[in-house]
Amino acid sequence: MTGSARVPADPGGAPPPDLERSIARLLTIGTYLSVGFLVVGVVLMLRSGIAPRSGGPAFDPGRLIQDVLALRPAGFIWLGLVAVVATPAARVLASLVGYVRRGERLMAVVAASILAVIALSVTLATVLES
Amino acid sequence: MIDGLLLVGGGAAAGLFGSLLGLGGGILIVPLLTLAFGIPLLNAVGVSLICVIVTSGAAAGVYLERHVANLRLGMTLELFTATGALVGGLVAFLLPERVLEVLFGGLLVYTAVTMARRRETPTAAADPPAANAHGDPAPDRRATDPSYAARLSGPGYQVHRLGFGIVGSVFAGVVSALLGIGGGLVKVPVMHIVMGVPLRVATATSNLMIGITASAGAIIYLIRGGIEPYVAAPAAIGVFLGASVGSRAAQRIDIRILRGLFVVILLYTAWQMLQRALA
Numbered sequence: 525m526t527g528s529a530r531v532p533a534d535p536g537g538a539p540p541p542d543l544e545r546s547i548a549r550l551l552t553i554g555t556y557l558s559v560g561f562l563v564v565g566v567v568l569m570l571r572s573g574i575a576p577r578s579g580g581p582a583f584d585p586g587r588l589i590q591d592v593l594a595l596r597p598a599g600f601i602w603l604g605l606v607a608v609v610a611t612p613a614a615r616v617l618a619s620l621v622g623y624v625r626r627g628e629r630l631m632a633v634v635a636a637s638i639l640a641v642i643a644l645s646v647t648l649a650t651v652l653e654s
Numbered sequence: 655m656i657d658g659l660l661l662v663g664g665g666a667a668a669g670l671f672g673s674l675l676g677l678g679g680g681i682l683i684v685p686l687l688t689l690a691f692g693i694p695l696l697n698a699v700g701v702s703l704i705c706v707i708v709t710s711g712a713a714a715g716v717y718l719e720r721h722v723a724n725l726r727l728g729m730t731l732e733l734f735t736a737t738g739a740l741v742g743g744l745v746a747f748l749l750p751e752r753v754l755e756v757l758f759g760g761l762l763v764y765t766a767v768t769m770a771r772r773r774e775t776p777t778a779a780a781d782p783p784a785a786n787a788h789g790d791p792a793p794d795r796r797a798t799d800p801s802y803a804a805r806l807s808g809p810g811y812q813v814h815r816l817g818f819g820i821v822g823s824v825f826a827g828v829v830s831a832l833l834g835i836g837g838g839l840v841k842v843p844v845m846h847i848v849m850g851v852p853l854r855v856a857t858a859t860s861n862l863m864i865g866i867t868a869s870a871g872a873i874i875y876l877i878r879g880g881i882e883p884y885v886a887a888p889a890a891i892g893v894f895l896g897a898s899v900g901s902r903a904a905q906r907i908d909i910r911i912l913r914g915l916f917v918v919i920l921l922y923t924a925w926q927m928l929q930r931a932l933a
Contacts, residue, residue: 535882543725544718544719544721544725545718545719547725547839548659548714548715548716548718548719551711551712551714551715551717551718551865552711552712552716554711555711555712555715556712556893558708558711559708559890559891559894560925562706562887562890562891563891565862566658566662566887566888566891569888570658570659571888574884576657576658576882576884576885576888577658577691577693577882577884579882580882580883581883582875582879583879583881584882594890596849597884598884601883601886602883603889604887604890605704605875605881605883605886607770608704608707608708608711608872608890609704609707609873609876610869611707611711611865612707612711612866612868613866613869614702615865615866616729619725619729630802632730632821634730635729635779637733638729638732638736638866640844641733641736641737641875642736642866642869643876644740645705645736645739645743645870645871646761646873647745649873649876649877649878650741650876650877651872652744652747652878653877653879
């Protein structure tokens with residue numbers, strides 16, 4: 525795996541601190557936001573007397589907003605779970621943007637490829653489930 | 655209501671001990687859910703993947719901010735862990751539960767043996783020196799070596815054998831999605847022993863990679879109905895709280911006795927898991 529991409533201005537391994545700092549902030553905010561949604565969902569779940577082993581509604585993206593607006597526990601919990609899963613992908617997307625801005629084509633290709641694998645996961649799972 | 659609180663408490667215990675012992679929560683949350691709460695293994699793995707993403711998220715942010723994690727190396731390897739996780743997630747739905755239980759039992763035994771053999775080594779001894787015996791800075795070959803591996807290297811260390819790292823990453827991804835763990839048990843030794851990455855950097859970079867690795871698998875579980883939302887949410891909150899407390903307490907607790915006790919618990923849990931599979 526040798527790179528033919530343009531050598532960045534800083535040949536050192538560490539990306540610019542501002543990129544690392546932005547990504548770190550994104551990860552922290554994303555994690556706390558996800559946990560926040562889950563906490564609201566669990567509080568609503570406990571108040572409603574729902575047993576955890578009752579199964580719960582299946583994931584339905586079309587109902588997500590509706591359930592959240594109606595303050596249904598499942599709405600907040602699914603929103604939190606989606607946020608949990610989406611946070612790392614958002615980190616890769618932010619890295620992609622950062623590397624493109626720096627002209628680091630090879631790392632940008634790596635980031636784009638990771639996002640392609642994630643997209644493939646979504647597609648294959650959806651196709652197999654339907 | 656009691657079950658919900660027990661899940662939060664159980665998750666907190668798993669997160670606390672996992673954090674104190676340097677393990678992800680997955681190795682503990684899966685047996686907890688299957689053996690104590692009677693949840694099918696496939697669903698427990700799905701819930702566990704959510705838990706490990708949550709715990710790695712906040713920690714990875716700190717490691718990045720302190721420049722301990724190597725973002726370039728992590729992203730390069732996580733392309734392959736994510737690919738492995740995609741395969742593992744698809745295969746998990748095809749395998750009989752008993753096969754997964756046997757695999758998980760084997761993982762528990764492996765973890766117990768690894769922990770029992772672990773010796774306390776100061777971080778400095780495990781890391782390569784940043785300066786040589788004359789006090790000159792260690793040569794930084796990144797500027798002179800045009801290879802891709804060299805460009806992934808960091809200050810004071812050179813990344814070697816990227817091919818082995820890629821193979822190890824694919825394997826770590828498959829194991830992660832099959833068994834609901836972060837895969838650090840594979841990634842850290844591969845990066846540290848095989849690729850020459852300092853232990854501290856390997857651990858932090860592995861933590862960073864957990865998010866996308868577990869996400870690639872968790873997406874499949876989420877869409878295919880492998881995640882019970884009312885179990886996942888309290889467990890994830892508990893693991894998050896436990897891991898937060900554990901990371902702050904880790905410096906002040908002598909974990910040698912805890913580790914010995916834990917080896918016994920892991921072996922007992924492995925026995926229970928294997929008995930279930932063979933019953």
